[in-house]
Structures are given as structure tokens and as C-alpha cells.
Amino acid sequence: MTASPMTLSPDPGLLEFVRSAARDIFGGSRGITHQPMAGDGSDRTFWRIPGYGTRPSLVAVSSPPRNAFKRRENRAYLEIGRHLYARGVAVPRIYAFDLDRGWFLMEDMGASTLQERVLGGEDPIPLYRRVLDLLFRLQIRGIEGFDPGWCCQTRAYDTLVMRRYESDYFADAFLGSFLGLKREVSGLVEAFDHMARKAAVARPLVLIHRDFQSRNILVGPHRLGIVDWQGARPGPPGYDLASLIIDPYVPLKQEAAVEIRRAYEALLREYSSTLWETFEETFEYLALQRNLQILGAFSFLAQSRGKRYFERYIPPAVAGLRARLLGLGDPALEPLREVVEGTWTRRFAGACTGPWTRPAD
Numbered sequence: 001m002t003a004s005p006m007t008l009s010p011d012p013g014l015l016e017f018v019r020s021a022a023r024d025i026f027g028g029s030r031g032i033t034h035q036p037m038a039g040d041g042s043d044r045t046f047w048r049i050p051g052y053g054t055r056p057s058l059v060a061v062s063s064p065p066r067n068a069f070k071r072r073e074n075r076a077y078l079e080i081g082r083h084l085y086a087r088g089v090a091v092p093r094i095y096a097f098d099l100d101r102g103w104f105l106m107e108d109m110g111a112s113t114l115q116e117r118v119l120g121g122e123d124p125i126p127l128y129r130r131v132l133d134l135l136f137r138l139q140i141r142g143i144e145g146f147d148p149g150w151c152c153q154t155r156a157y158d159t160l161v162m163r164r165y166e167s168d169y170f171a172d173a174f175l176g177s178f179l180g181l182k183r184e185v186s187g188l189v190e191a192f193d194h195m196a197r198k199a200a201v202a203r204p205l206v207l208i209h210r211d212f213q214s215r216n217i218l219v220g221p222h223r224l225g226i227v228d229w230q231g232a233r234p235g236p237p238g239y240d241l242a243s244l245i246i247d248p249y250v251p252l253k254q255e256a257a258v259e260i261r262r263a264y265e266a267l268l269r270e271y272s273s274t275l276w277e278t279f280e281e282t283f284e285y286l287a288l289q290r291n292l293q294i295l296g297a298f299s300f301l302a303q304s305r306g307k308r309y310f311e312r313y314i315p316p317a318v319a320g321l322r323a324r325l326l327g328l329g330d331p332a333l334e335p336l337r338e339v340v341e342g343t344w345t346r347r348f349a350g351a352c353t354g355p356w357t358r359p360a361d
Contacts, residue, residue, distance in 0.1 A: 010034060010047050010062065014103055018049060018060050021096035021105045026055040034060070048108060057108035059092065065102045069152065074102050076152035077230040083150070084232075087141040090134055090225045109227070110220030115249045117219050124252065128244075128260045131217055134224050135209075135240055136267050142207035143234060157208055157235030159196045166289045167192035169296030175339070178299035178314075179347065184339050194332040199285040202236030202278045212240035213247040237268060237275055238283035242290040246320060248298070248313040284328050291321040315348045 019029040031052030037059070038046070043066075049058040065071040078099065084091045092107040114131065118124045148155035153165070171185040171192075209216070210231040218225040241264050245257045252260070268276040294317050298310040322344050325337040 010045070010060065013101065014047075014060060014062055017096070017098055017101075017103050018058070018105055022049075022055060022058075025095050028053075028055070031055075048111075049105075058095070059106045059108045061104040061106065063102040063104070065099070070102070071099070072152040073230050074099055076150050076232075077104070079147070079150040080229050080232050083146060084138065084142055084226075084229060087144060089138050089142055090223060091229055092225060092227065109223075109225030110218040112219045113215050114217040114219055114224075115214035115247075118214065118250050124250075124256055125259060127219070128256075129263055130224055131244065132260070132264050132267060134217070134226065135212060135244070135264075136271075138209060138226060139206035139237060139240065140271065142232070143205070146207055146234065148234060151233045152230060154233060156205065156233050157210065157239060159200050162196040162199060162289050163192060166293040166296065167195065169300070170292035172296070173299040173303070174295040174314075175343075177303055179343060181339070181343070187335050188339065191333050191336040194330075195285055195288055195336075199236065199282050199289055202238070202282045202286075204274065204278070205234040206237045206275070207232055208235035208237075208239045210235065210239065210243070212243040214244075214250045236278065236282055236286055238279045238286040239290065241279075242283065242287040246287060246290055246294065246317075248294055248317055251316060284324070288321070288324055288328070288333075291317060291324060295321065318344055318348050 015032070015034070018034075019032050022029040022032060032049060034047040034049055036046075037048050042063075044061060044063045046062075047060045049060055051057040063070065063074050063077070065074055078094065078097055081091055081094050085093055090109075092109050094104060094106050096105040097103065114127065117127060154161050167188075171188060175181045175185055209226065209229060210233065211228055212226075216226060216228045218227060241261065245252060245260060265276060265279065268279055295314065298314050298317065301307045302310045302314075318340065322337075322340050325333055325340060
């Protein structure tokens with residue numbers, strides 16, 4: 001939950017919804033004021049409702065249900081959020097909602113994100129160890145009693161997601177639209193299929209967030225919290241760790257990333273040798289999948305949504321993908337490695353050392 005250009009004043013109806021909920025839940029609506037909060041890559045808007053008297057600080061969310069998918073997404077936000085809260089996972093309590101209008105009133109879990117704390121100079125390792133405990137609770141407790149019918153996109157993280165929403169997304173949005181390399185896409189189908197098959201063997205499944213990165217992890221004075229859980233679904237244990245380590249918003253040093261991975265592996269081994277074994281077998285391919293998704297998403301947001309500030313994260317994401325393909329050394333992925341290598345050499349080499357400007361088309 002990180003102001004797209006901030007909307008300074010919420011819909012008057014949303015404010016009345018907040019006042020009504022405050023009267024019903026906290027016994028009064030005096031002192032209701034609002035402050036715009038930073039947004040994210042979506043069209044949702046957020047406002048902090050500062051505490052007053054015994055009423056705690058709250059967050060109001062507007063997520064307009066403009067189409068069938070947005071209606072499903074809002075339903076997932078509600079149902080999965082209530083489930084996780086009931087399972088003891090650190091997500092905000094949802095106090096009130098209006099799905100017809102896409103309005104939510106929630107607990108305020110803190111103003112700082114993990115990104116802000118780490119970039120502000122805090123030692124990442126102790127923070128990330130706490131984050132891993134949070135992630136593990138989400139994955140293990142969250143899967144208990146989870147209804148896949150709550151999911152807004154697919155009932156699980158599967159090969160359909162890997163192809164349509166990750167590798168094909170990368171090919172269409174990044175290679176095709178952002179870079180104009182449409183001819184190269186047709187030669188990658190077998191590599192994409194191979195990658196998905198290697199990643200899909202993970203069993204058993206846990207609950208994955210599917211966007212477990214530093215902007216979606218809140219750091220309060222006494223605890224951590226998770227936001228933007230609407231894309232959660234059953235999936236392989238390594239995916240969320242890949243999201244955390246490959247996080248474009250916090251460029252972790254290699255030694256820190258290794259230490260974080262080892263700490264997560266220790267949690268898995270202690271809990272279940274089967275989970276640890278499936279993690280070891282699939283993690284590198286899941287990391288590639290996540291890397292492709294990041295490049296597809298940032299290219300789409302920059303071009304189709306006009307959010308050009310996402311372009312700054314593209315060169316380091318290309319560098320990470322290049323390094324992972326080289327390190328894995330899977331011959332079946334050679335066509336993808338060659339495309340990425342060529343892209344790196346022609347368009348991005350040297351761009352990670354300073355401000356990057358997209359070359360003219």
C-alpha cells in the first residue's frame with residue numbers, strides 16, 4: 001500500500017461511510033479527518049483516518065468495482081483478509097465494507113513500509129528475519145481452512161498463471177511493447193513451457209501472497225503487518241521468498257539475500273522436510289518466473305498506465321534476470337538467455353549505476 005498522484009479529498013459518500021462505521025463500532029464519529037496516503041500500481045486510493053480519543057487510527061480504502069474482475073478482486077480482499085485475520089496472520093482487521101461501492105475501513109498497522117525502513121538505513125537482516133516469521137505464518141496458517149473459491153484470478157498458482165500472467169506478460173509487455181522486440185517472442189515458447197513445468201512440480205502447496213515485497217510489508221512500532229493480500233492463493237513455498245529477495249524496491253546485497261534464503265530454509269526444514277525438498281527443487285525456476293512477472297508489470301504500468309516512474313526499476317530487474325539465467329545454466333533456457341543477453345548489451349548495460357533514461361524508439 002504504497003500517492004499515485006494523491007487524491008486530496010475522498011468521495012463524500014466514503015466519508016459518510018467512515019462516519020457511520022465509526023459510530024457503530026467505536027460509539028462516535030467526532031474528530032473524523034482524513035490524510036491521503038501513498039497508493040500503489042492499482043487504481044485504489046487510501047486515506048488515513050487519525051485516531052481521536054479512544055478511537056484508533058484507521059485506513060479507508062476506495063477500490064471502485066468498475067468491472068467483473070474488480071468485483072471479484074474486492075470480494076477476495078474481503079474474504080481472504082477476514083480468513084487471515086482469523087488465523088492469526090498479521091493483516092489489518094477489516095471493520096466495515098461496502099462491496100457495491102468498493103469501500104473498506106480497516107485497522108491502521110503503521111505508516112512505514114519495509115522499503116522505507118531499509119532504505120532509511122536500518123540493518124536489513126534483523127528486519128528480514130522478522131519478516132520471514134511473518135511469511136511463514138501466512139503460508140502455513142493461511143492455508144488451513146483456505147477456500148480457493150475466494151481467489152479472484154485462479155484457484156492456485158499453476159502453469160496457467162506462470163504462462164499467461166508471467167512469461168507471456170514478460171514477452172508481450174516488456175519484449176514486445178516496451179522494447180519492440182516482437183520477432184524474438186515466438187522463439188521463447190519452449191523455454192517458457194520448460195520453466196513452468198520445472199516450477200510446477202512443487203508439492204505440497206502453502207498459501208502464497210504472490211506480491212510479497214517491501215511495499216506490502218508494514219513496520220509498526222510493535223509489530224509487522226501485511227497488506228494487498230487479494231492475490232493470495234495456494235502455491236509453492238519458494239515463490240514469496242523469491243518476491244522478497246528479488247524485490248526491485250530494495251536492492252539487497254548478494255550476501256544479505258543468501259542469508260535471508262538460508263534463514264527461510266531453516267524454517268522450512270524444521271517444519272517439514274518435504275516442504276524443504278520441494279523448495280530446493282523449484283526455487284530457482286520460481287525466481288525466474290517472478291523476475292519475468294516484475295518486468296512485464298513494470299513495462300505495462302509505465303506504458304499503458306502512464307506511470308513512468310516504474311521505468312527506473314527495469315534495468316536492475318533485467319540485470320537480475322540475466323544473472324539468474326547465467327547462474328542456473330539450464331540448456332533448455334538458452335533461447336531466453338540469448339534474448340536477455342542481447343537486450344542487456346544493446347539497451348541496459350551500464351544503466352544500473354545511475355539514473356536511467358529510456359532510449360528513444
